[in-house]
Each structure stands twice: as C-alpha cells, then as structure tokens.
Amino acid sequence: MSEIPKAYEPQSVEERWHQYWSEQNLFQANPSSAKPAYSIVIPPPNVTGVLTLGHVLNNTIQDVLARFSRMKRFEVLWLPGTDHAGIATQSVVEKHLRQQGVMSHRDDLGREKFLEKAWEWKEKHGGIIIQQLKKLGCSCDWTRERFTMDDHYSRCVQKVFVDLYHKGLIYRGKRMVNWCPVSLTALSDEEVIMTEEKGQLWHFRYPCLNDDGTPSSEEHVVVATTRPETMLGDEAVAVNPNDPRYQSLIGRELLLPLQNKRIPVIRDELVDPEFGTGCVKVTPAHDPADYEIGLRHDLPFTVVIAPDGRMNHAAGEDFEGLDRMEARKAVAERMEEEGYLEKVESYTHNVGYSERSHVPIEPYLSEQWFLRYPAVREATEAVADGKIRFFPERWAKSYLHWMENIRDWCISRQLWWGHRIPVWYHRETGEMHCDLEPPKDPENWEQDADVLDTWFSSWLWPFATMGWPEQTETLRKFYPTTDLVTGPDILFFWVARMIMAGYELMGERPFHNVYFTGIIRDKHGRKMSKSLGNSPDPLALIEQYGADALRFGVMRSAPLGQDLLFDEKHVELGRNFCNKLWNACRFRQLQGGETEGEISPSHLTSDDKWILLRLDTAIREITDALEGYRFNEAAQVLYRFLWSEYCDWYIEASKALLQSTVAEVRNNSLAVTDFVLSHALRLLHPFLPFITEELWHGLGYNNGLPSDQGGTTIGFANWPKPLDDDFKQVYGLDESDERFVAAKYDMVTKGRNLRREYKIPSNQRIRYVFKPNAPISEHEKSVLKVLLNAEPLEVSPDMQPPKGTPQVLSQIGELYLPVEGLIDVEAETNRLNRELEKVELEIEKVQTKLNNPNFTQKAPEAVLEEHRQRLHDWQERYNQVKAAVDALKH
RNA sequence: GCGCGGUUAGCUCAGCGGUAGAGCACUACCUUGACACGGUAGGGGUCCCUGGUUCAAGUCCAGGACCGCGCACCA
DSSP states (O other), rough: OSSOOSOOHHHHHHHHHHHHHHHTTTOOOOOOSOOOOOEEEEOOBBBTOOOOOOHHHHHHHHHHHHHHHHHTTTTEEEEEBOOOOOOOOHHHHHHHHTTTOOOHHHHOOOOOHHHHHHHHHHHHHHHHHHHHHHHOOOOOEEEEEEEGOOOOHHHHHHHHHHHHHHHTTTEEEEEEEEEEETTTTEEEGGGGEEEEEEEEEEEEEEEEEEETTTTEEEEEEEEESSOOOGGGGOOOEEOOTGGGGGGGGTTTTEEETTTTTEEEEEEEEEEOSSSTTTTTEETTTTTTHHHHHHHHTTTOOOBBBBTBBOGGGGGGGTTTTOHHHHHHHHHHHHHHTTOOEEEEEEEEEEEEEEOOOOOOOEEEEEEEEEEEEEEEHHHHHHHHTTTEEESSHHHHHHHHHHHHHHHHHEEESSSSSSSSSSEEEETTTTEEESSOOOOOOOOGGEEEOOOEEEEHHTTTHHTTTTTSSSSSSSHHHHHHHHEEEEEEEGIIIIIHHHHHHHHIIIISSSEEEEEEEEOOTTTTSOOOOOOTTTOOHHHHHHHHOOOHHHHHHHHHHTTOOOOOOOOOHHHHHHHHHHHHHHHHHHHHHHOOOOOTOOOOOOOOOOOOHHHHHHHHHHHHHHHHHHHOOOHHHHHHHHHHHHHHHIIIIHHHHHHHHTTTTTTHHHHHHHHHHHHHHEEEEEEEHTOOOHHHHHHHTTTTTTOOOGGGGTTTTTSSSOOOOOHHHHHHHHTTTTTHHHHHHHHHHHHHHHHHHHHTTTTOOSSSEEEEEESSSSSOOHHHHHHHHHHHHHHHHEEEEEOOTTOOOOEEEEETTTEEEOOTTTHOOOOHHHHHHHHHHHHHHHHHHHHHHHHHHHHEEEHOOHHHHHHHHHHHHHHHHHHHHHHHHHHHHH
C-alpha cells in the first residue's frame, strides 16, 4: 500500500488475490488434520452454464460459511464441481451443431460421434462457470473439482443402478409418463410445471346407438373436454356408478363421431357426478386418469398422437400429420360442422409444461425405467425429528408432505448425453443383463438405449465426490457434510433424493443443516428470466463494482428464506461500503507510525473505551448472527459498526489525539485504531474477502503471525472473540464510559443542529461555550472542539449567557452558541418552546403508564425501573428547558 | 381444494411483547487534510382491516382482505 488511491479500485486487487489463493492452494482440505471438520458440497451448476445472480447469492452464502468456519479453526472442505445437465446440455450442443451445419438431426451423426462432439463442447465451455466462481471469491478446494460424468463418478451412478435393480427397487415397465414432444424424452413428475391457463371447454354430443347399431336421433350424452384432439382416441364414456341420471345408459354403446367407432358407456368411481354433465370421455392412451380407467375396464389403448406431438395414422387421414394444437382446432371445427358441438365455454385450468422446452407435456405410454424410492422412512424421520435441520424451518412441512405422497420416479431419459443404463438385452432370448460389466459375448447383446435422469447422478453428490464406494479418508473426515445451501425450488429434485441416497447407500444423513435461499427477482418482483431480459450479468456487475461489492450488496438484502428483489442500487451500496472501508484504512495508513503497538491502559480516552466496547458488541452480534445463518443481520451490524460508529465518531474524535505532539498519546491512539481495524477486517472478511485481504497485508497486520493464523492470508486469521472480563478490567472498560460518550455525541449532534437553526455553514469555525455539569479534561475539550468544529471552544462552569443566547441542554452540561448580532429572543423562545412541547408529550406518555396500577403491579421490575429512569430523564430535561425559557423572560 | 409466505417511511426491506429502524430517494448547508463511491443537520410511518389475549401488541392468537408461491388426475 505504498501509493494509496483515494477511491478503492477493486479490479486489479481482486485479480491479484484470487490468483494468490489458487496458486498456493490455500483452500485445499486436509483429511488428516486434527481440527474438527466443516464441509459443504456445492450444488453443482450446469457444466455449460454461466453465472447468474442466483449462483451469486447461493455461493456467497457458502463462501461466508466456509471462511467463517476456517477462521473458527475448523478444517474446511468446500467441494466444487458441475453436473452434466442432460437435457439442457444436449439441446445446447444439438443447436450448436445444427448452426454449424454439422448435422440437421443427431441421428445424422450417430450416438458415438455425437457424444464426441458433446465432450468437445464440454471441454471448451465447461470451465466457464468455475472461472466465474473464482472471480466471485469462492474459497473452494479447487483440487477436488468434480463432474458428474467423470469416470469414477459415472461408475458410482451405474453401481447404484445395478445395486438397486438387484434389490428390486428399479424396474422397467410400460407406463403413462410425462413426455416432452420437443426433447422427445420422458420426464419425471417434478419436471412438469403446472401453469394456470385460460382455455376453452368444448362440450360434445356423442349419440347413443340403437339396438340395431344405428345412431339414435334423440338420445346422446354430452362430454366436455379441453383437448378435442384426444377424442379421436376415445374408447369409452364413463359415468359414476351411483349417478341416478345415467343408470339406463350403462351397458349401452355410443357412436364416437369422426372415427365412426362404437364405444361403451362404463361405470367408474373416479367420475365426479357434480362436475359438468357427469359424463367423461375416456382416452386411455392420452390421459393419466383415463389410463387408469382403461386398465380397470380392459379398454384398448388407441394411440392417436405420435411422440413428436403430431397426429398419427390412427387419428384418421383428415388429421394425420397435424400438430396437436392444429388438430385441436380442426377436430373442434369438424365436430361443429357435423352438429356434434353442444357449446364452448371459456375455462381456466392447469396445464403441465415441460420445464425445459416450455411446451405442454404430452401424457405418453411407453417403456421406461422406474425407481421405487429407497430409505423413505429414514429420510422422513430425519427431517421430522430434526436430525436434519432446515433453515427456514417451514420447508420441512413441504418436504414431509412430498415424502408422504411420492410416486415411483421415472429415471430413464431418451437422450444420449448422460449415464447410459447398464442393462443389455439378449438379441435372441430377450434375456436381461444388468451389471457394471457388459456381457462376455457383447455381439449377442444390445445395450438399453436410454440414459439416466441427471438427478439420478446428482443425488449421490455428497459422497460420490468424496471417493465412495471406497471408504476414503476424505469420506471419513468430511461425511456427513455440515451445511447444504440451495434453493427451495430443488427441494424435491435434489435435497430429498440426496437424503434418501445418503441413508440408503451410506447409512447416514448427507448433511446436518440445509439453508434455503430466497429466489432472486427483479425490482418489480418478477422472476429472472432470459426471455424477459431482466437478468443482469453478474460478471458485468463485478466488472463495474467489484466482487466484494456484489457480495455485500446481495447479502445485506437477503433475509433468511425471503425472496430478494434485486436492484443495482444494492451493489452500489456494497461498492460505497468498500470505499468507506478503504478510506478508513487509508486514514490509518496516512498517520504512519508503528503498526499494532501496545495499548496503554493509562492513556485510553473515553472515545477509545467507547469504540472498544462497541467493537465488543459488534463481535458478539456478528458471531451470533452468522451462527444462526442470519447473514443480512451480520452484514447490517458490520455496516453499522464500521460506518456509523467507527468512521462517523471514532475517527473524527481521534483526530483530536492525532494532532497531539505527545508521542505517547498519539501512539496509543494508533494502537487502538490498529486493534479495532485488525478485528474489523477479520469480521468483514467472510463477506468481503478481497478488500480485507488487501488491507490486512497493506496495513501489515499479517506481520509476525504464523502462516496458518493470518500470516499468509487473513482467511486463516482467528475469528475475533468478544472482549473478556479480564481485558475489560485491565483496560478499564465499563458501561459508564459508554454512557458518557453517548451523551457527549448526543450533545455534539444537538450543537451542530444549532448551527443549522442559525444558518451557520458547517465548515465555518465558530465560538461555542460549554458549561459542563462536572469538570472535564483538556482532552475532552479538544475532542468537543474537533467534533463541533468550534473555534474557540470555551469551557465555562459559571457561564451566565446573555439573554436569548441559543443553547442546547444535555446530560453532560449546557452548550451555548453565542452568536453576536444574531440573538433573537423571540426566535430562541419559540425554539425552546417547541422542544418543551415535545418533552411534555414524552413525560405524559411515560407517566400514564406509571400511573396505571396494573402496570406497576404486573410489569417486571427491570421494565419498571427503565420507565422510571426514562421519566426522570425527561423531567430533568423539562426543568432545564423550562429554566432556559424563563431566563429569556427577564 | 389443501398448504406456505408477504402486507412497516415515496421505493426496497429489517425488526416479531416493553421509547418505530436501515439503505435508497427527498430538503438545506458543506469540495474542512480518510472518503462527493463523501460530510452535517433535517423532513417523512392510524406498522393491511376486525376482533381477542396481555399491565403492555407491527410484535402473540382468531377471522377477513389483497398480492405471491408450492402441492393436487375434476374431464
């Protein structure tokens, strides 16, 4: 810090330190350390993704926890990595290859060639987000970076599949699944987003058939549907068995219009007689509920919609080839033309959308692999009993509800990018081979074409990244992990499944605590999205304001579990705060002198004692907030302490001492400053890793410290402990100092206010006269002089001011602003009378309470005492002001 | 339909049983030797509504209103 710029310039500083940290591998975890373990696994971002504000929030929290724990002398492992994000990555790669003209469909390349290209893509773009996390200051153990498709990790995934298969928990079957007609793959229930949508409800008439098979001209049933195109695959109309209206219909047959097909009327409990007409068209192959009915009644499963969402041959030649949405319109029109349309109503209902492709999900009947969830009981109890704690706690309720209602997980995906299912089918016998090793005679077998859901690999993340299934040193030391930090949007996708995997495969919970962040929205409360273009680029923000500023701004406004409305103003605040810190330290630097000299108790001023006590309070509050995961609170205390206490008051007051020509006085002040700053930097470090590292070294606070306690990096310095009783005794710190200084600063504020009342510019030095209640030292006088910008400051215990002299009253005495020529008795009387009114109001408020016998009898003594004190203070104040008013009258 | 949040200063949000807070914005003054990414002093609030518990209620309880989010196979 030889040349100190007036404004903090984060770019070069941050670049320098993140290189320093990674070159020295400072954050490499040592499994054989004797220190207690603290561990987090990163929620692996998509390998081809880029940093978003959500990542910034999430990873800053993890970094704060990791750095805080390191300073508390834990052996910290923060394990980073990325996941392969099956669908997302595959579609990105496909799009890229199409744009490059390499292929128009992946079948053009074939599986092997395509995967080669995908790996090339991953190698090229896969490191970006990791680089970005480094820029953010994340103190991960980068030597342990993992990827869900690493060889070792892939083997874990396959091993788990094989084991669960042989345990009977994984099975294959033809089921109705959520099908994405764009990605052409099955999805799990969790990947379907239900969206409320305004649609229409078409009411169709299906004519009854006479005994001779001809359609009746009078009798028909009316069915309602939001999806007319599915009627082409109808196989029945169902009514509730107890519905008196339709008893006579049961067993009869209907004509399915357009298809000219006979379909039966059947009875099924599922039908709600209260809804619509009480008659339901049944399309067993294209609706999950109808599928169940189809099974119960042994109906045919007529498929009319192909996997790509277009109508197939069975839909009839008029509709074949139409997209389902076009077919919807066409069918409805045709029905109307042919007189089968009863009416159309507008109708609001929920439509399931593909999370990835943003198109409506198509229920689709196909062969898929399913997992019956393991260790459900243990996983449920762990959260119910508090063995795993959620912050905020309320998410436990969602979790438990989900756990109690889970259905088997569809784990197969019709993709190429991912972990291929380790199952082979014999070409002739059809025999199935499920094993880590392929069959000995591969020419006779064909491997299952599907890959596994990405979450089927990431649910192993907490232990597969640590060397499982081997019982590695790392696993022994760091599993279960301590904290998991993630968004509630992946509670079911990831958190719940990790807990099950932990119990099933490790016999132990994967983490002790789960912290759920809020969701970052824009300043209008909308979710960040690419299409809205309301998602700022964190890298641009880092470039403009610095990573520390971004971290602090986000953390300061991110309360536990509440969504955060992002505004660039927050980052600006962070930048301003860093600049303030920079200049506070710059001021110290400009003073020169020995670094961290000995503090001499006998030279401590009241301001010194005050700031030490405020520091003590800050240490307690910040430590407590961090231990309770209340990061915004910790950030706010840091802000208050540094800005409103240290800079606003202590630095200003210390200027009186620093002017001193007595070396001991000056040096002692510097020693206190160093003590406070070296603590403050450490308290700030988890939030602001870069600037604190820079200042720690720049001010020389690392000098003489052992390498693992702050010599090399502030990241290893000891976390500040509250000042203990011995310390307070030796340095003579007690509450009376705090009270005296608070009263002093209060008087200064009032004194400055007088300037304003009398329109004296704040930079104009002016005469004040102070009439103290008790004798004050020369030092206190000089502090008051500096704080008031007084010249001169006269201390006069016997002051008898001329009538009308502006004055303020305080607990330590009276302060006068004897302005020649400006004395205005009437103005001063008015001013004091306004004050008097305010005081009277307060007295009345307190007195009312104290006069209430219920209050005096039932309130605790401490509260009573506090009220009495308050009343006393106000009354004293009243007397002072009253006396001043009276003095004006004579 | 069930569940979960939110409603406090113009804006964004803390506070969750004992004198209403912060940042931004606003007003006035100030380029005074750390900092204009700044300083000083101000203005600004029936803490959504209605009941209840309590000596005491933004703060706890019940009901309601309005926003938002989950979960749920009503065609």
